[in-house]
Amino acid sequence: MDLETLTSRIEPADTRAAAATQRLLDGKTKPPGSLGRLEELAVRLASIYGDTRYATAPRAVIVMAADHGVACRGVSAYPQAVTAQMVHNFAAGGAAINVLARQMAARTVIVDIGVAGTNDWPGSVRRCTVAAGTADLSAGPAMSVVEARAAIGAGAAIVAELVREGVRVVATGEMGIGNTTAAAALTAVFAARAAAAVTGRGTGIDDPGLARKIAVVEQALARNRPSAERPLEALAAVGGFEIAGLVGVILGAAAERVAVVLDGFITGAAALVAVTIAPQARDYLIASHRSAEPGHRAALGALALDPLFDLGLRLGEGTGAMLAMPLLDAAGAILREMASFESAGVSGPSGGG
Amino acid sequence: MDLETLTSRIEPADTRAAAATQRLLDGKTKPPGSLGRLEELAVRLASIYGDTRYATAPRAVIVMAADHGVACRGVSAYPQAVTAQMVHNFAAGGAAINVLARQMAARTVIVDIGVAGTNDWPGSVRRCTVAAGTADLSAGPAMSVVEARAAIGAGAAIVAELVREGVRVVATGEMGIGNTTAAAALTAVFAARAAAAVTGRGTGIDDPGLARKIAVVEQALARNRPSAERPLEALAAVGGFEIAGLVGVILGAAAERVAVVLDGFITGAAALVAVTIAPQARDYLIASHRSAEPGHRAALGALALDPLFDLGLRLGEGTGAMLAMPLLDAAGAILREMASFESAGVSGPSGGG
Numbered sequence: 001m002d003l004e005t006l007t008s009r010i011e012p013a014d015t016r017a018a019a020a021t022q023r024l025l026d027g028k029t030k031p032p033g034s035l036g037r038l039e040e041l042a043v044r045l046a047s048i049y050g051d052t053r054y055a056t057a058p059r060a061v062i063v064m065a066a067d068h069g070v071a072c073r074g075v076s077a078y079p080q081a082v083t084a085q086m087v088h089n090f091a092a093g094g095a096a097i098n099v100l101a102r103q104m105a106a107r108t109v110i111v112d113i114g115v116a117g118t119n120d121w122p123g124s125v126r127r128c129t130v131a132a133g134t135a136d137l138s139a140g141p142a143m144s145v146v147e148a149r150a151a152i153g154a155g156a157a158i159v160a161e162l163v164r165e166g167v168r169v170v171a172t173g174e175m176g177i178g179n180t181t182a183a184a185a186l187t188a189v190f191a192a193r194a195a196a197a198v199t200g201r202g203t204g205i206d207d208p209g210l211a212r213k214i215a216v217v218e219q220a221l222a223r224n225r226p227s228a229e230r231p232l233e234a235l236a237a238v239g240g241f242e243i244a245g246l247v248g249v250i251l252g253a254a255a256e257r258v259a260v261v262l263d264g265f266i267t268g269a270a271a272l273v274a275v276t277i278a279p280q281a282r283d284y285l286i287a288s289h290r291s292a293e294p295g296h297r298a299a300l301g302a303l304a305l306d307p308l309f310d311l312g313l314r315l316g317e318g319t320g321a322m323l324a325m326p327l328l329d330a331a332g333a334i335l336r337e338m339a340s341f342e343s344a345g346v347s348g349p350s351g352g353g
Numbered sequence: 354m355d356l357e358t359l360t361s362r363i364e365p366a367d368t369r370a371a372a373a374t375q376r377l378l379d380g381k382t383k384p385p386g387s388l389g390r391l392e393e394l395a396v397r398l399a400s401i402y403g404d405t406r407y408a409t410a411p412r413a414v415i416v417m418a419a420d421h422g423v424a425c426r427g428v429s430a431y432p433q434a435v436t437a438q439m440v441h442n443f444a445a446g447g448a449a450i451n452v453l454a455r456q457m458a459a460r461t462v463i464v465d466i467g468v469a470g471t472n473d474w475p476g477s478v479r480r481c482t483v484a485a486g487t488a489d490l491s492a493g494p495a496m497s498v499v500e501a502r503a504a505i506g507a508g509a510a511i512v513a514e515l516v517r518e519g520v521r522v523v524a525t526g527e528m529g530i531g532n533t534t535a536a537a538a539l540t541a542v543f544a545a546r547a548a549a550a551v552t553g554r555g556t557g558i559d560d561p562g563l564a565r566k567i568a569v570v571e572q573a574l575a576r577n578r579p580s581a582e583r584p585l586e587a588l589a590a591v592g593g594f595e596i597a598g599l600v601g602v603i604l605g606a607a608a609e610r611v612a613v614v615l616d617g618f619i620t621g622a623a624a625l626v627a628v629t630i631a632p633q634a635r636d637y638l639i640a641s642h643r644s645a646e647p648g649h650r651a652a653l654g655a656l657a658l659d660p661l662f663d664l665g666l667r668l669g670e671g672t673g674a675m676l677a678m679p680l681l682d683a684a685g686a687i688l689r690e691m692a693s694f695e696s697a698g699v700s701g702p703s704g705g706g
Binding site (some may be wrong): 028029030031032033034035036037038076077078079081082085086088089092094095096098099100102103104203204292308309310311312313314315319322323325326327329330333334337338339343344345346347348349350 | 381382383384385386387388389390391429430431432434435438439441442445447448449451452453455456457556557645661662663664665666667668672675676678679680682683686687690691692696697698699700701702703
């Protein structure tokens with residue numbers, strides 16, 4: 001499906017289901033509003049699914065992996081080879097995302113969408129390789145617009161397939177040495193911030209490394225002149241294959257009317273691009289956590305999303321999104337299982353102040 | 354067991370297990386520290402259990418219910434009868450805590466430690482009634498010191514029994530119309546704050562109700578002159594039976610070396626009393642969430658505990674504590690299941706900045 005057809009299929013979420021959910025919650029045996037953001041989440045999910053009763057399982061985390069030409073500029077604490085090594089680790093089930101996905105009963109879908117080198121993946125890794133890593137975004141466009149469209153299409157196709165198989169919630173994950181540099185450049189463009197304000201330490205670079213990384217982001221912006229008014233071109237210029245793939249995941253989930261749970265800084269950058277392309281996609285986003293990466297706050301602000309928690313995570317892979325799953329389940333269970341004042345014979349407010 | 358014997362059994366948590374856990378985490382396939390507060394939680398739990406491998410199940414939430422004489426002063430939006438009605442709702446499985454405890458695979462232990470009236474409870478409700486509700490704390494002591502000791506002893510005995518049955522994590526819950534007034538008075542005493550700074554809307558009182566509630570807390574403090582230097586007397590003077598019972602739960606859990614997960618404002622007030630009686634009990638506390646009640650921030654500050662999340666909850670019952678359970682599980686799973694750089698053949702930092 002081409003991008004224009006995909007975005008044309010995204011409809012706003014259901015405000016009537018949202019209102020019905022709030023009424024249902026107000027009749028439950030608790031002071032009105034006392035479950036705070038869990039109630040907000042229940043309302044949001046009901047509006048996504050168009051029903052006060054909705055399922056938050058089965059679910060899947062889609063981990064898109066890709067390499068970045070900019071890694072040669074010394075912007076990461078780890079060598080580029082770690083991307084492919086971690087894909088093997090994902091396939092073997094030993095990474096943090098595997099552990100947390102198992103805990104949260106989510107399927108892990110590992111996608112090579114642009115890993116460098118010739119890789120002999122195990123069968124569980126999907127090969128959707130657009131190219132063997134991007135070009136150095138500080139020297140020119142990271143990829144072509146044709147490649148960006150291909151990555152978006154691949155992401156959307158994976159979601160469509162998962163939904164056909166019954167998946168009701170999609171979580172976004174990623175792996176790619178150098179990808180906080182691309183995410184910083186995209187956040188600078190789409191949240192309209194200076195490079196220095198949205199560039200952080202990523203995997204843990206030192207002070208000289210951080211200064212170098214900021215300079216690289218500034219060069220990327222100066223060289224490519226990306227603009228939020230041409231989002232696809234901006235994504236191609238300073239993005240990454242996994243980020244473009246996640247743009248497709250987000251647009252695909254919105255088109256399929258399933259909730260898409262964002263992880264941290266990288267997936268937040270993908271969300272910024274996605275909602276700029278198709279603003280109605282925002283209705284389908286759930287922000288799980290606020291990352292320790294400074295740019296994530298700016299991205300969430302521009303998305304007008306309030307994350308559910310802040311645990312100082314900065315690992316990516318989809319780990320933060322996994323930790324939000326029990327909250328989605330809990331919000332649904334409250335709606336389905338809790339007694340009402342009437343059914344339980346509990347008195348309402350006495351009006352006594 | 355008397356209180357002095359109980360507190361004498363509480364030992365500091367195991368700093369060697371904590372250090373071993375941090376080393377283990379640093380060898381896992383992720384940038385050091387990148388799982389943020391999940392790593393901190395893993396370290397804390399290992400220090401509680403004295404082992405890098407620990408179980409966070411089976412678990413139980415102890416919901417202590419009691420009435421408050423001060424309810425007659427119009428400090429709650431709900432009539433006093435709601436306490437007993439909600440105990441029936443707990444027994445029938447229809448309250449928020451039942452729904453969330455089921456989600457989190459926790460056993461719900463419902464305890465009448467001081468509900469007013471003659472109640473015909475179903476068999477699942479434990480009857481540990483110290484008295485049929487406290488006296489009005491704004492007119493004199495809420496209970497006697499003998500009663501406070503009895504309630505603490507009952508809470509500690511329940512934990513000891515649960516631990517004998519295999520429970521490895523205890524969560525604190527409560528129900529009692531009027532109990533945010535008692536918790537505000539205790540927080541004022543033990544966190545050394547003015548009544549107005551720690552008194553909130555509880556179940557949702559209006560502005561005149563809030564002004565009245567603050568005045569009632571001020572009267573309670575003026576009349577009883579409670580002091581943190583005599584914590585048991587202060588608890589008796591301005592506490593509640595469920596709060597005293599929870600002091601026992603906390604001290605009992607610490608004595609048994611199991612983690613005790615705090616819920617919101619009421620259980621935070623109980624924790625303040627418990628750690629004033631036995632400072633080493635603090636090592637066993639996990640703060641789940643920051644409540645919307647303003648006094649909870651002061652209580653957590655005085656406890657030097659940083660909650661895991663803030664979802665604007667203000668329901669109590671143990672609901673926030675339940676939402677923390679998947680984080681405890683996740684922290685343990687990361688330690689047990691994640692690959693190391695060595696085992697997965699993943700390169701460490703390149704040192705390239």
